[in-house]
Amino acid sequence: MSTSQAPLIPAPGDTRRRPLVVMRSVSKMFSSGTLALSDMSLTVEGGEFVSLLGPSGCGKSTALRIIAGLGDVSTGTIDWPSSRINSKGLPEGDISFVFQEPTLMPWQTVFGNVYLPLKLRGVSKSAAREEIMNTLATVGLADFADAYPRELSGGMKMRVSIARALVTKPKLLLMDEPFAALDEITRQKLNDDVLRLWRETGITVIFVTHSVFESAYLSNRIVVMKARPGRVHADFPLKTSMSRDAHYRTSEDYRQACEKVSNMLIDAIGGEEH
Amino acid sequence: MSDHASAFVPPKTGFFARNRDTLLRTLIPICVVIFLVLLWQFIITVNSIPQYILPGPLAVANSLYNDWGTLSPALWVTTQITMQALALALIGGVGIAIFLVQSKWIETAFYPITVILQVTPIVAIAPLILIYAPTTQVALLICAFLVAFFPILSNMVQGLKSVDHNLLNLYDLYGASRWQTLLYLKLPSSLPYFMTGLRIGGGLALIAAVVAEFAAGSAGAGSGLAFRLLESQYRLNIPRLFAALVLLSLLGVVIFAITSFISWFFLHRWHESSLKREN
Ligand SMILES: Nc1ncnc2c1ncn2[C@@H]1O[C@H](COP(=O)(O)OP(=O)(O)OP(=O)(O)O)[C@@H](O)[C@H]1O
Ligand SMILES: [Mg+2]
Numbered sequence: 001m002s003t004s005q006a007p008l009i010p011a012p013g014d015t016r017r018r019p020l021v022v023m024r025s026v027s028k029m030f031s032s033g034t035l036a037l038s039d040m041s042l043t044v045e046g047g048e049f050v051s052l053l054g055p056s057g058c059g060k061s062t063a064l065r066i067i068a069g070l071g072d073v074s075t076g077t078i079d080w081p082s083s084r085i086n087s088k089g090l091p092e093g094d095i096s097f098v099f100q101e102p103t104l105m106p107w108q109t110v111f112g113n114v115y116l117p118l119k120l121r122g123v124s125k126s127a128a129r130e131e132i133m134n135t136l137a138t139v140g141l142a143d144f145a146d147a148y149p150r151e152l153s154g155g156m157k158m159r160v161s162i163a164r165a166l167v168t169k170p171k172l173l174l175m176d177e178p179f180a181a182l183d184e185i186t187r188q189k190l191n192d193d194v195l196r197l198w199r200e201t202g203i204t205v206i207f208v209t210h211s212v213f214e215s216a217y218l219s220n221r222i223v224v225m226k227a228r229p230g231r232v233h234a235d236f237p238l239k240t241s242m243s244r245d246a247h248y249r250t251s252e253d254y255r256q257a258c259e260k261v262s263n264m265l266i267d268a269i270g271g272e273e274h
Numbered sequence: 275m276s277d278h279a280s281a282f283v284p285p286k287t288g289f290f291a292r293n294r295d296t297l298l299r300t301l302i303p304i305c306v307v308i309f310l311v312l313l314w315q316f317i318i319t320v321n322s323i324p325q326y327i328l329p330g331p332l333a334v335a336n337s338l339y340n341d342w343g344t345l346s347p348a349l350w351v352t353t354q355i356t357m358q359a360l361a362l363a364l365i366g367g368v369g370i371a372i373f374l375v376q377s378k379w380i381e382t383a384f385y386p387i388t389v390i391l392q393v394t395p396i397v398a399i400a401p402l403i404l405i406y407a408p409t410t411q412v413a414l415l416i417c418a419f420l421v422a423f424f425p426i427l428s429n430m431v432q433g434l435k436s437v438d439h440n441l442l443n444l445y446d447l448y449g450a451s452r453w454q455t456l457l458y459l460k461l462p463s464s465l466p467y468f469m470t471g472l473r474i475g476g477g478l479a480l481i482a483a484v485v486a487e488f489a490a491g492s493a494g495a496g497s498g499l500a501f502r503l504l505e506s507q508y509r510l511n512i513p514r515l516f517a518a519l520v521l522l523s524l525l526g527v528v529i530f531a532i533t534s535f536i537s538w539f540f541l542h543r544w545h546e547s548s549l550k551r552e553n
Contacts, residue, residue: 069446069447070443070446086449092449095447096447097443097444097447099440099444101440103438103440103444105441105462105463106544106545107462107463107465107544107545116448116458120445120448120449120450120454120458121448148543149544
């Protein structure tokens with residue numbers, strides 16, 4: 001129902017196709033001595049939907065957190081060519097993060113949780129109200145503004161989390177295995193919601209997942225990482241002329257995409273030294 | 275949908291039916307207490323036990339009525355000391371907890387001191403406090419404060435340190451200031467811990483106020499319930515001793531009820547501990 005709009009996958013000449021974030025030879029060594037990332041380079045362009053896959057512990061979360069500025073790089077740089085950056089070198093207000101858990105404040109209502117990013121910027125509640133209600137409507141939760149998180153299902157909590165990420169109208173949405181804890185049907189629904197939001201808003205998404213099927217369904221670019229130390233193993237586009245909906249799930253394009261991603265993943269895991 | 279609706283039996287509507295659980299939960303303990311009091315009076319009357327050994331409930335009630343003039347100021351003094359000590363302990367406990375969690379080093383440096391204060395038996399330092407404090411009232415207040423303060427502090431420290439890491443990350447991501455993170459995230463998320471500290475601290479403040487007054491009693495001054503209790507003992511006025519005891523337990527019950535209510539009031543909408551299971 002949510003995928004009836006025409007797909008707006010950016011054409012090559014689109015102005016959105018400009019580098020948004022550029023990681024150059026980033027390494028990350030934790031104080032424990034773990035080298036989580038080594039010499040990782042990745043450029044993500046505006047409007048892309050990039051899925052990040054790789055074996056467990058290969059540094060996907062670390063990469064995402066570093067892009068978000070949650071933790072410093074050990075060596076290397078991260079640039080934001082098309083954003084205004086603040087004193088910490090971060091594009092202020094341009095990034096949002098969705099964690100694997102909904103990460104809601106249980107003492108706040110749905111409204112209060114979505115209000116948080118705006119509240120921290122000093123926007124008054126009355127000034128933010130319309131924006132919040134609109135965002136809640138886009139994730140289908142307009143009727144639940146006054147509910148507390150404990151009254152919601154897992155899928156609904158995740159929607160609140162997505163609404164909170166979108167309310168600041170960020171350029172880049174980072175999602176770290178956001179739907180891993182949900183059942184398959186809810187997951188597919190939320191996948192469709194995310195795709196619709198991506199099309200409607202032109203937002204850029206970096207999406208970490210363990211699911212080959214999810215990545216093949218959602219993304220127009222796949223980055224497979226290799227473990228110990230974490231780095232990019234394969235990086236390729238997924239092209240299709242079809243719109244991504246229930247129809248696409250049964251198509252030959254989708255089957256081929258799944259196979260390709262799967263092979264790359266097996267390759268990345270198999271190439272590991274034990 | 276309508277099939278289900280017709281099969282659904284609406285709950286009974288009378289006042290008693292609706293509040294059956296609550297009524298039973300209130301009535302049963304009250305009945306048990308009344309029964310025990312009656313039994314007590316019965317044993318006293320049947321065995322004709324003299325008042326100076328064990329007074330019956332009637333004698334205690336009588337003393338409560340006749341000695342109200344001496345007992346009520348004492349009750350008021352003990353209540354005041356307990357409440358003031360609890361209030362100070364809340365301010366001090368929360369304040370110092372916030373200070374302690376500012377950095378690992380501050381905690382390492384100061385936490386042991388608070389533990390030493392806690393593990394030293396209060397009766398042992400009471401005489402010392404009595405010497406240094408300007409008045410006995412102040413000494414009692416300090417004793418009760420020291421005892422009530424620690425559970426509030428340690429619960430608060432625990433609460434402030436148990437904040438969801440991803441929420442902290444989220445606040446960082448949105449560039450929240452230290453002050454915003456404290457106010458909007460750390461304090462609300464440690465509210466359940468604070469409430470536990472409050473309930474424990476409230477009970478301990480009363481106990482400490484009484485124990486400290488026992489210790490102070492030997493030093494002469496004082497007019498709280500504990501002093502009246504000792505005084506009644508010296509004079510072998512056992513009914514009045516029991517009357518003072520009854521007032522102390524009532525005060526304890528009231529403190530417990532108030533702190534429990536406060537806890538319920540602030541947590542019931544969102545916290546698991548205050549939820550009724552519905553499955
Ligand atoms: N805070 C930390 N301190 C020390 N080591 C860490 C820390 N966080 C992650 N690591 C290590 O860095 C490596 C990469 O971890 P990361 O969480 O990024 O992996 P991941 O690809 O997200 O794994 P998963 O798919 O299981 O989520 C792991 O070996 C992990 O043990
Ligand atoms: Mg991870």
